Amino acid sequence: MADLRSDDRAQVLLVAGFVLAASFVALTLVLNSVIYTENLATRGADAGGGDAISYRNDVADGLESIVESVNRNGSTQPVLRDKLSRAVVSTSRRAAQFQVLRGISANATLVAVEWGTRIGQNRTAGNFTNSTVPASADVASDWTVATGVDGTRSARFNVTDSSELDQASGDPLTLRVTDGSDDWTLTLFNDGTADDTTIEITNAAGSSTCSAKKNPTIGLTAGTFNGTDCSALEFGEGVSTPYDIEVRNGRQFQGTYSLVVRDAAIDSTNYGTAPDVPFALPAVYTATVHVEYQSTSLSYATDTQVRPGGSDD
Incomplete structure (x- = not known):
């Protein structure tokens, strides 16, 4: 067994003390560095x-x-x-x-x-039909805008003549968003006068409406009706992605519309080229x-x- 004299033991203890002190200093520097880095990243x-x-x-x-x-x-x-x-x-x-x-x-x-794809129609006297079937044919009023949609932005309607809208008891314009199980629909109609326009939103939770004066702008994804918040207007609420966007009674509308969709399948036969007919063009999503x-x-x-x-x- 080694013979450690008292002075040797003192030297060992002193060296060990220095080692521990140096370790604590190093650890403190590391911790301070981490704290400083996190603080700098969150400073204002x-x-x-x-x-x-x-x-x-x-x-x-x-x-x-x-x-x-x-x-x-x-x-x-x-x-x-x-x-x-x-x-x-x-x-x-x-x-x-x-x-x-x-x-x-x-x-x-x-x-x-x-x-994404920007879909729209820029003619102020245009309707919401597709471009391949004459406007006199019923099939032009009922068509699919896009399928397999993963997201929709900047969706707007601009009504240019409210008197062209049908009444609720007739065949008013309807926009339907469906994932195959759940539906969300927007119905646009007038109440029998040229000055009042109403939208009715229907989904699994029920129905609700918002009204405005003639020729309103509808921010479908912004949730606004003629610039005023419409609490009922939550685009596609209750519907999962991917979903389809469909139009019914597209002839019962006069105005312009536009929307940008992501990851959607587009039937090109439904569209022409801007600005004279409904179009579907590349867009930045x-x-x-x-x-x-x-x-x-x-x-x-x-x-x-x-x-x-x-x-x-």
Whole structure:
């Protein structure tokens, strides 16, 4: 057995003490580093994080309406992507112009696009029939807009002549969303005068209505009727994805309509080309934008999604 004299034991204890002290210091540094990193990631304006987040939000908010405009003015995916990419750069520069004066570098670039299909009809005297059957034929009034739909955004009706709407007792325009088991329907009609327009929403929970004066705009996915919130209007409530969108009595409507659907099957024989007949064209459903923000005290980078009509969800 080793013979440890008292001075040797003291040296061993001293070395062990130094080792433990060094370990505690190292552990403290590691823990402080973790805490600092988490704190920095969640800091607000005191670390410049508020400015970076504001820049990101400004870019995303500015692009939402721009993407809708791009969708209205493009016919192919390459054209849409090119227009959107240039719009992102332009919006990024406008949002960053005041940051440059403070020595801050900020920019955004388009990195990905999720594609959908924009369906609509732009003739103010048009109806809600398909494009292949004469308007005098009944089959033109009853047709399927899209099948296997995984999402719908920016869906709007603009009634241009309420007097052309049928009464509830007749055959009013009906939009049906169905997953094969559950249905959601919107019926649009007038009450016998040219000045009053009503929508009735029906699903598994029952029926409810909202009314407005003549020639209203209906935000199907925004839940608005002539700019006023309609609590009954929850598009597709109670219906699971994927679902089909169907029209009944499409001739009992005069006005324009548009909607953007995702992952939908489209029967091209029902559509022509914009703007004279119902159309189905490529559209941006979601755009992913990479945002970078650099200052002397902060380096911030993130991807943010722009959803045209996303506030309707």
